[in-house]
Amino acid sequence: MQQDNKISDFCNIVCNQIRWKKTHKTVFGEIENHLIEQRDEYINSGYTEADATDKAINDFGDATYIGTELDRIHRPKNQLVCFIILGILSFVGILIQSIIILSGSISANIAPQIVSYILGIAILTVTYFIDFTILSKYSFHFYVTVFFLSVILCIFPFYISFKYYIALLYPLALSCSIYHFRTRGYFGIAINTLFTLTLLVFCHFTNNILGIILCLFIALIITPVSIYRKWFNIKRSIGLLLCLSPFILMIIVIFTIPSTREGILSILGYVSTNDELGAGYIPNLLQEMTLNAKMIGQANTLSSPFPDIFHTDYILAFILYRYGWLAFGFMVALFYALIIICLNAAIKQKSVLGQLFTLSITGVFTVQITLYILSNLGIVNSTLSVLPFVSYGSFANLINFAMLGILLSVFRNEEIMVDRVTKPLITRQKIDEIISKLSFEGMDEE
Amino acid sequence: MYGYEMISNLAKKSNHTFDLKAGTLYPLLHNLEKNGIVESYEESTASERTRKYYHLTEKGKDVLKIKEKEWHEYSTAVNRVLNGGLSFATR
Numbered sequence: 195m196q197q198d199n200k201i202s203d204f205c206n207i208v209c210n211q212i213r214w215k216k217t218h219k220t221v222f223g224e225i226e227n228h229l230i231e232q233r234d235e236y237i238n239s240g241y242t243e244a245d246a247t248d249k250a251i252n253d254f255g256d257a258t259y260i261g262t263e264l265d266r267i268h269r270p271k272n273q274l275v276c277f278i279i280l281g282i283l284s285f286v287g288i289l290i291q292s293i294i295i296l297s298g299s300i301s302a303n304i305a306p307q308i309v310s311y312i313l314g315i316a317i318l319t320v321t322y323f324i325d326f327t328i329l330s331k332y333s334f335h336f337y338v339t340v341f342f343l344s345v346i347l348c349i350f351p352f353y354i355s356f357k358y359y360i361a362l363l364y365p366l367a368l369s370c371s372i373y374h375f376r377t378r379g380y381f382g383i384a385i386n387t388l389f390t391l392t393l394l395v396f397c398h399f400t401n402n403i404l405g406i407i408l409c410l411f412i413a414l415i416i417t418p419v420s421i422y423r424k425w426f427n428i429k430r431s432i433g434l435l436l437c438l439s440p441f442i443l444m445i446i447v448i449f450t451i452p453s454t455r456e457g458i459l460s461i462l463g464y465v466s467t468n469d470e471l472g473a474g475y476i477p478n479l480l481q482e483m484t485l486n487a488k489m490i491g492q493a494n495t496l497s498s499p500f501p502d503i504f505h506t507d508y509i510l511a512f513i514l515y516r517y518g519w520l521a522f523g524f525m526v527a528l529f530y531a532l533i534i535i536c537l538n539a540a541i542k543q544k545s546v547l548g549q550l551f552t553l554s555i556t557g558v559f560t561v562q563i564t565l566y567i568l569s570n571l572g573i574v575n576s577t578l579s580v581l582p583f584v585s586y587g588s589f590a591n592l593i594n595f596a597m598l599g600i601l602l603s604v605f606r607n608e609e610i611m612v613d614r615v616t617k618p619l620i621t622r623q624k625i626d627e628i629i630s631k632l633s634f635e636g637m638d639e640e
Numbered sequence: 641m642y643g644y645e646m647i648s649n650l651a652k653k654s655n656h657t658f659d660l661k662a663g664t665l666y667p668l669l670h671n672l673e674k675n676g677i678v679e680s681y682e683e684s685t686a687s688e689r690t691r692k693y694y695h696l697t698e699k700g701k702d703v704l705k706i707k708e709k710e711w712h713e714y715s716t717a718v719n720r721v722l723n724g725g726l727s728f729a730t731r
Contacts, residue, residue, distance in 0.1 A: 255663025263667035
């Protein structure tokens, strides 16, 4: 026991030199293992336990020096650019909403939105600093919770938009499911496809188009990426066929049924612009707005009044109308800069969990932002999503802040992320045994 | 391969010419991992401990090829100097 304490003390000296505390556990474990194995080898060579421990520690080197060297390597990644973009977006969001609401044309209150920003920043801080890998430990539970929460919110619709907001969590939940079942080969693919289909069918019956788009994003992008990257350890061609065929079949079936096809196509603004006083009213106005917008400054007065939903569904259209294309372009550029930074960092993630989470969350932001921009230009006739961090919508704002917190936390802790294979199909020890057995058999034959 | 395995193999294969102190290995390994040259994963052993295994990434394999080429050029040059203009490698 005393000898074990010597090893622990040595590891603690090394770790105490490393300022980033989150790395301590990994570094401690790795050095401790090394020392124990070295000590055991010395014991097998005839040393006493005390001598073997001392010799192993002596062989390892100077603890303070090693710790200092490791401290130079292990530093959390700074996410300053993302925070600056978030700060600008939030500031613009509050500013524009205040201008719209305080102008008196809209009967809304700015106070709840300011509260949601304060709460959002608090949630972002918490998710940024907590250990996000907790989601991996309870990945299956997370999927089940999100699914049942969706069902409950549909059975008891406290607020109609909740079903859209909870759908923002679907990609993260399905990513958790992919992570959980990734060691189960074809069974893992089958169960993930089943989970995605379940959510898709659920979204179809609850008329949740945003949910459908997000589920399809997972089914057509994230799952194929995980198969391509060999996370399921199966043949790529069979895996891709297994995961893609149900969804492609479903898309074909949907587009062969006229009523469903028309329903989906009606999302496109240009289809309904013929109905000038009905569904085409807003798309027509938006298209007029884009035609009349100036490079800088306010556009000409519109032919018809715009409904009082600028601050929620058409904040970018308001910016375009009031301040011109330059301001609109600046906002769009900021959003896509954020997406490109996140995507770039997501692609570079080394761990399966890190890459799954970051790709999913970046995907959710991309879908929301792109849909919002298209709807504000009158190209897509739907107001399915909010504009993250900018448009009015307290609950969605909180979810977006939480997801950004997780995303930045993954980027920050990228270096210390190690995928834990809890139940390997075949252990390294088993492989070594087989190899040694085979080499013995080979020697016997000789 | 895990850290202890690397040190032992290196010592055995080099006939104890490279008896590195383990403490020099881990900062090197962690730096290589940070630069994407090696990747690691953890796996439980029979003794309930968790070992951290390292392997080369695609980028690491490319870097290895470059370093091998550099070493070959360097060692050839040294051999030429030591052998009065003849290379051991070409003899």
